[in-house]
Amino acid sequence: MRLYIKDEYKKFVNLLDFSRGKYSTGQVFEDFLYMSAIALKNSCDFDKNEEDWYFSIIKKYEKNELEVFPKLLAELVLIIVKNDKFTDVLGEIYQAINLNSKGSGQFFTPNHLAEAMAKMIIDKPSNTDGVITVNDPACGSGVLLLNAANSFKDENIDYSKKLLVYGQDIDIRCFCMTYIQLSLAGIPGIVVLGNSLLNEKRKIYYTPQYVKNCLEKNNKKNKAS
Numbered sequence: 001m002r003l004y005i006k007d008e009y010k011k012f013v014n015l016l017d018f019s020r021g022k023y024s025t026g027q028v029f030e031d032f033l034y035m036s037a038i039a040l041k042n043s044c045d046f047d048k049n050e051e052d053w054y055f056s057i058i059k060k061y062e063k064n065e066l067e068v069f070p071k072l073l074a075e076l077v078l079i080i081v082k083n084d085k086f087t088d089v090l091g092e093i094y095q096a097i098n099l100n101s102k103g104s105g106q107f108f109t110p111n112h113l114a115e116a117m118a119k120m121i122i123d124k125p126s127n128t129d130g131v132i133t134v135n136d137p138a139c140g141s142g143v144l145l146l147n148a149a150n151s152f153k154d155e156n157i158d159y160s161k162k163l164l165v166y167g168q169d170i171d172i173r174c175f176c177m178t179y180i181q182l183s184l185a186g187i188p189g190i191v192v193l194g195n196s197l198l199n200e201k202r203k204i205y206y207t208p209q210y211v212k213n214c215l216e217k218n219n220k221k222n223k224a225s
C-alpha cells in the first residue's frame with residue numbers, strides 16, 4: 001500500500017517504477033540511495049572500498065537500466081531547487097512508498113514540526129560569532145538538520161560557513177538519505193553509520209561542503225605559516 005504522494009514527487013516515484021516489476025520500487029529506491037551517496041562522497045573524499053560497493057550494486061542492472069539512476073538524481077535536484085527552503089524530500093518519499101513499514105518502525109518528524117523545533121533551538125543565528133554545531137544522533141533522513149540550515153537561510157546567514165551538522169543513524173538507508181540531502185543542500189556535515197548508543201562508527205562520510213571548508217582552512221594556514 002502506498003501513502004499519498006505529493007504531485008511534485010510523482011515523476012520521481014514513476015521513475016522508481018521504471019522496470020514494471022522486474023525490480024521492486026523499494027529496491028530501486030535503496031540502490032539509488034547507495035549509489036548517489038557513494039558518488040557524492042567519492043567526488044570529494046575518494047575511498048576504493050566505497051567504489052567497490054558501488055560496482056557491486058550496479059552489477060544487477062542491465063546497461064540500459066542504469067540510465068534511470070542519473071535521471072532520479074537530476075529529478076531530486078530539480079525538486080530541491082524549486083523549493084525556497086530545504087524540505088525532507090527523500091524522507092517523505094521513503095515513507096510514501098512504505099519502506100519504513102518493514103518492521104523498522106521509522107517515522108520521521110514532519111517538515112513543519114522540524115522547522116518549528118529548529119527555530120526553537122537556533123533562535124537567532126545572527127547573534128553568534130562562531131560556528132553553530134547541531135547534532136542529531138538518530139537523524140533518520142536528516143529533516144532536523146536540514147531545518148537547522150533553514151533557520152540560517154531565514155536570517156540570510158551563510159550556513160555553508162556558519163553551521164556544522166553531525167548526523168548519525170543505525171540504518172544505512174537513513175545514513176544515505178541524510179548524506180545525500182545535506183550534500184545537495186551545500187551544508188557542511190559529518191554523517192555516521194552506526195549505533196549511537198555504542199559510539200559505533202561503521203562508515204563516516206563528510207559532505208562536499210565540509211571537505212571544501214577544511215581545504216580552505218588548510219590553505220589559509222599554509223599561507224600564513
Ligand SMILES: C[S@@+](CC[C@H](N)C(=O)[O-])C[C@H]1O[C@@H](n2cnc3c(N)ncnc32)[C@H](O)[C@@H]1O
Binds near residue numbers: 138
Ligand atoms: C523516529 S526516527 C527520527 C528521525 C529524525 N531524528 C527525525 O526527527 O525525523 C528515529 C531514528 O533513529 C534511528 N535509530 C534508532 N536507534 C538508533 C541508535 N541506537 N543509533 C542510531 N540511530 C538509531 C532509526 O533508524 C530512525 O531513523
